[in-house]
Amino acid sequence: MTTHPLVTEPSDLIDFDDLLSASELELRNQVREFVQAEIKPYIAAWYEDAHFPLEIVPKMAELGLLGMHLDGYGCAGRSAVEYGLAGAELEAGDSGLRTFVSVQGSLAMSAIHKHGSEEHKKQWLPAMAAGKAIGCFGLTEPTAGSDPSSMTTFARRDGEDWVLNGTKRWIGLASVAQVAVIWAQTDGGIRGFVVPTETHGFTATPIEPKLSMRASIQCEIEMTDVRLPADAVLPGVVGLRGPFSCLNEARYGIIWGAMGAARDAFEDALAYAQTRMQFDKPLAGYQLTQQKLVDMALEINKGFLLALHLGRKKDAGTLDLHQISVGKLNNCREAIAICREARTILGGNGITLDYSPLRHANNLESVRTYEGTDEVHTLILGNKLTGVPAFR
Numbered sequence: 001m002t003t004h005p006l007v008t009e010p011s012d013l014i015d016f017d018d019l020l021s022a023s024e025l026e027l028r029n030q031v032r033e034f035v036q037a038e039i040k041p042y043i044a045a046w047y048e049d050a051h052f053p054l055e056i057v058p059k060m061a062e063l064g065l066l067g068m069h070l071d072g073y074g075c076a077g078r079s080a081v082e083y084g085l086a087g088a089e090l091e092a093g094d095s096g097l098r099t100f101v102s103v104q105g106s107l108a109m110s111a112i113h114k115h116g117s118e119e120h121k122k123q124w125l126p127a128m129a130a131g132k133a134i135g136c137f138g139l140t141e142p143t144a145g146s147d148p149s150s151m152t153t154f155a156r157r158d159g160e161d162w163v164l165n166g167t168k169r170w171i172g173l174a175s176v177a178q179v180a181v182i183w184a185q186t187d188g189g190i191r192g193f194v195v196p197t198e199t200h201g202f203t204a205t206p207i208e209p210k211l212s213m214r215a216s217i218q219c220e221i222e223m224t225d226v227r228l229p230a231d232a233v234l235p236g237v238v239g240l241r242g243p244f245s246c247l248n249e250a251r252y253g254i255i256w257g258a259m260g261a262a263r264d265a266f267e268d269a270l271a272y273a274q275t276r277m278q279f280d281k282p283l284a285g286y287q288l289t290q291q292k293l294v295d296m297a298l299e300i301n302k303g304f305l306l307a308l309h310l311g312r313k314k315d316a317g318t319l320d321l322h323q324i325s326v327g328k329l330n331n332c333r334e335a336i337a338i339c340r341e342a343r344t345i346l347g348g349n350g351i352t353l354d355y356s357p358l359r360h361a362n363n364l365e366s367v368r369t370y371e372g373t374d375e376v377h378t379l380i381l382g383n384k385l386t387g388v389p390a391f392r
Helices: 022-038 043-049 054-062 080-093 095-115 118-129 241-275 287-316 321-351 357-367 374-386
Strands: 135-138 154-158 161-172 179-184 191-196 202-206 218-228
Touching (some): 022 054, 022 080, 054 095, 080 095, 080 241, 095 241, 095 357, 241 287, 241 321, 287 321, 321 357
Antiparallel strands (some): 179 191, 202 218
8 A cells, every 4th residue: 555645734723633643644645536537627617517526536536545443345344533534635626526425335235234134235236335336315394304203205015016206305316326325114114125226107307506515416306106115125134213213324425525625725825915005914914814814723622523423433333323413413513613714814816616615615504404404413412411302
């Protein structure tokens, strides 16, 4: 494996890299090099054109990024911290590209890995890890977002077969996926189904136009009498525990990813402030600008420390579910504020795609909404603090 030099972070005020192992730093730097070479030169055009670059999927697979935290079946078996570090680097490129890795690995592949049969795992996971098959995860519906228990998609038995009918919305990658994990009500509770997307009656339509996550794909899925064999059902779980176990994997990745976007926005603003001359000196020489930069850097440092702490707990098996809400709520909220503040340093130039902060801020509006809104994570933490559930 190539040896990668340590990289100094412009926002790092605390020597964060001292907390990482040599192998963690090597992976982080490998992914950073990939983002610099394969994403950053093209992301403005992809965003402008609302284009998801399928051509980089095999390159992500070569780096072992697809299902990277899973063991066996061609997956890399990396740690939670390593997965988080990779996610931060990918989202420094663009949230849409980190979201691809999350939908593929933390949602679709995790569902099959955690709850599927051995046949499901052998059929799909090696191909998905190699980037030869793309997966999607169908839980959210037009009227069932924060309350998935109210889903109306239904799977009924017809002899030995299952027949699915319903609609899913905001489903990442569905129009380019070869397999969908669909969650549906049944007479015996909520179940997951492995659905090849070529199955008759399955239709995925991209949602357009969008102001956020433009370099990614989100779809509406219509299922009309989608007939599946008996063994299409995920045998390992019944109820919302199934999809929630996958959502928590994705939420964990967001804790890191959001800070990657914030760091990239900060770096754009810092570089601009150091070279943009106003009143005969650079913007970086003014007290108000320095205050903005310091405040942003402090929150980036704190956000990465929180992500690392939670990642270490996840690897140790001691991470509580409410702690994922701490990270997701805090880091998304702070990342959006950082990106918006970075845009102010750029002035009018900041509304162009020549610079990253406003693109990141727009993307983060989606990131703070999916995998649990701010409100949902606030109520989870409120319940933890008070012992009183306030969801209803």
